[in-house]
Amino acid sequence: MFLHVDLDAFFASVEQLDNPQLRGKPVIVGAMPGSKRGVVAAASYEARKFGVHSAMPIDQAYRLCPNGTYLRSRMGRYREKSHEVMSIFAEFSPDVQQMSIDEAFIDLRGTLRLFGPQEETALTVKKRVLEATGLTVSVGLASNRYVAKIASGMSKPDGFFYVPEGQEQAFMEKLPLTKLWGVGEKTLSRLNSHGIHTVQDGLKTPLPVLEGFLGQANAQFIYKALRGMEASGFRDAPQSRSISAENTYEDNLEDRYVIGTALMDLCQNLMFRMMKEDWKGKTVCVKIRYSDFTTTSIQETSLRYVSSAEDLFNRATELFDKKYNGRGIRLLGVGVMNLESGCEAPQEDLFDFGQKKHHKLEEVVLQLKMKNPNLPITKARLLQKSSKANSSEKGED
DNA sequence: TCTGGGGTCCTAGGACCC
DNA sequence: TCTGGGGTCCTAGGACCC
Secondary structure: OEEEEEEOOHHHHHHHHHOHHHOOOOEEEEOOOOOOOOEEEEEOHHHHOOOOOOOOEHHHHHHHOOOOEEEEOOHHHHHHHHHHHHHHHOOOOOOEEEEEOOEEEEEOOOOHHHHOOHHHHHHHHHHHHHHHHOOOEEEEEEOOHHHHHHHHHHOOOOOEEEOOOOOHHHHHHOOOHHHOOOOOHHHHHHHHHOOOOOHHHHHOOOHHHHHHHHOHHHHHHHHHHHOOOOOOOOOOOOOOOEEEEEEEEEEEEOOHHHHHHHHHHHHHHHHHHHHHHOEEOOEEEEEEEEOOOOEEEEEEEOOOOOOOHHHHHHHHHHHHHHHOOOOOEEEEEEEEEOOEEOOOOOHHHHOOHHHHHHHHHHHHHHHHHHHOOOOOOEOHHHHHHOOOOOOOOOEOO
């Protein structure tokens, strides 16, 4: 059996945990009201009563819930808290599969003798997480991960839902298609346009027919899902990892120098995160979203690992220039793909002298910032937008 | 309701090879 | 002289998830 554990209204719950005055109140995390292009990242259950939900434009949320507390996301803090929770899961099984910042599968096969009946283990996990972190979770228990995942969704918030072995398809048959994990907007409308409006309709449709309009991989996945089964190869060890930073700007970026500064800011954030989490990679990607929302990207793999924010910035700029069509920019993103663990990095022969210098410098700045996160050290070029007060003499360059 | 930020996986087409 | 069949790798874009 597998558990799926999902943290309830995660970002909002962390904010309520860190500030007790917010407990029991509507809390909305994401953009601030008045921002032109912001959305809700997470809403506490108190806020959801007003109709606020994630991905909703922030001004719409504000109209629904003007008395809510609005906070910016603090991803670093949420990652930290997520880490605490994940390490609790590791107490229950050697096989924990983290799916995102706020959810994981726990493989309970082989833990029967250690922890007793698995329904009890589910409740113990909930109790342990609450005691150790102050956060509530929703738990699903089933014979495969796909059904466990859907079951935890049924139990939100702070619940537990068990689908006994043999009941998987019966469980699925009661669900609307929109509850199927892996069926989004496009797949739903494709299913609908082929006369499939319910799980029962889907069950009557032969696999080759599904393949005809969903593509082979997606069709096989959906075919199994309808039957409460897990597709083969389902979420095994990820094939590759990537890390990225992106930003949507309140006003379109048009000026070449402003664009360059924005790219540099992204590169610096990204490189610091890569160093902190000990990743390295050779493939750099730049993403551009224009004001009309059309989005393009360009990537390139080089022979050498990205060695510093400076190096990343140079590569990103080159890619940007290849792709940019001169129109107003709504969003810029920078990513490094095909990451490898940095632990066994053959540091010495990796860089030439100039690269090494930049790398060392950035390492030192990172160490300082880890000790004192408010330290106003940054690139001179990024200075105008960071804390203006008393940082005039602290430019890194 | 004009649409965030951070991810993963799949597919189609081109380059290249035998 | 107007073009096979097999394979791999890479890139850009799209779908989906939280």
